[in-house]
Amino acid sequence: MRADPRSPFVVNTHDLGRRPGSMRTLQLSAPAPADLGTELLGVPVGSPVSLEFRLESVMEGVLASGTARASLAGECARCLEPFDDEIDVEFQELYVYPESDAEEDEARRLDGDLLDLEPTVRDAVVLALPFQPVCQPDCEGLCPDCGARLLDDPGHTHDEDIDPRWSALSALRSGSSDSSTGGARSTSRTTGIISTDIEETSVGRQHADRADEDEE
Numbered sequence: 001m002r003a004d005p006r007s008p009f010v011v012n013t014h015d016l017g018r019r020p021g022s023m024r025t026l027q028l029s030a031p032a033p034a035d036l037g038t039e040l041l042g043v044p045v046g047s048p049v050s051l052e053f054r055l056e057s058v059m060e061g062v063l064a065s066g067t068a069r070a071s072l073a074g075e076c077a078r079c080l081e082p083f084d085d086e087i088d089v090e091f092q093e094l095y096v097y098p099e100s101d102a103e104e105d106e107a108r109r110l111d112g113d114l115l116d117l118e119p120t121v122r123d124a125v126v127l128a129l130p131f132q133p134v135c136q137p138d139c140e141g142l143c144p145d146c147g148a149r150l151l152d153d154p155g156h157t158h159d160e161d162i163d164p165r166w167s168a169l170s171a172l173r174s175g176s177s178d179s180s181t182g183g184a185r186s187t188s189r190t191t192g193i194i195s196t197d198i199e200e201t202s203v204g205r206q207h208a209d210r211a212d213e214d215e216e
């Protein structure tokens with residue numbers, strides 16, 4: 001595994017001297033690389049990742065163990081609302097010496113004296129993130145009828161079927177049943193029905209508008 005000496009996640013283990021038992025405690029803060037997280041939740045690129053860790057020389061290589069802390073930005077899997085969080089995760093990984101017999105795919109490897117913490121931190125962060133992140137544990141998601149965010153509108157209910165598509169249909173139906181009078185919407189009875197339908201439709205629109213604003 002090649003380690004880029006300019007990467008802020010790469011540390012030089014030279015002064016451990018390959019003496020089993022020798023140890024060093026380090027702290028560093030590095031800007032988050034791209035894709036440090038999952039599709040819905042992760043550390044924003046460039047925001048600081050704080051590492052506190054220990055490097056321990058062992059027989060086969062160097063054992064790195066410590067914690068990584070960072071802020072998170074994500075999108076709720078239920079209501080799609082953006083939210084912030086923090087992560088504080090432990091990691092431990094053995095980096096074998098370059099000449100070790102260990103198979104490449106079962107061990108991380110030192111590159112000379114250089115040890116690249118980035119893949120280890122990435123694995124720890126991704127593993128610790130929830131598969132379905134939520135803005136808050138009791139998020140109720142979106143109304144299946146109108147798309148309103150239910151947390152913003154406690155007790156949100158629909159007394160009747162207000163789906164605008166159905167309202168439009170019933171308005172059409174009222175209009176066509178009126179054709180015998182020679183012109184749709186000419187009688188006061190029909191006008192009354194149509195205006196009721198329009199009111200219900202606009203209630204549906206208000207919910208939809210609110211959901212749109214939430215996404216921005």
Ligand SMILES: [Zn+2]
Binds near residue numbers: 076141
């Ligand atoms: Zn939510």
Ligand SMILES: [Zn+2]
Binds near residue numbers: 143
């Ligand atoms: Zn609704």
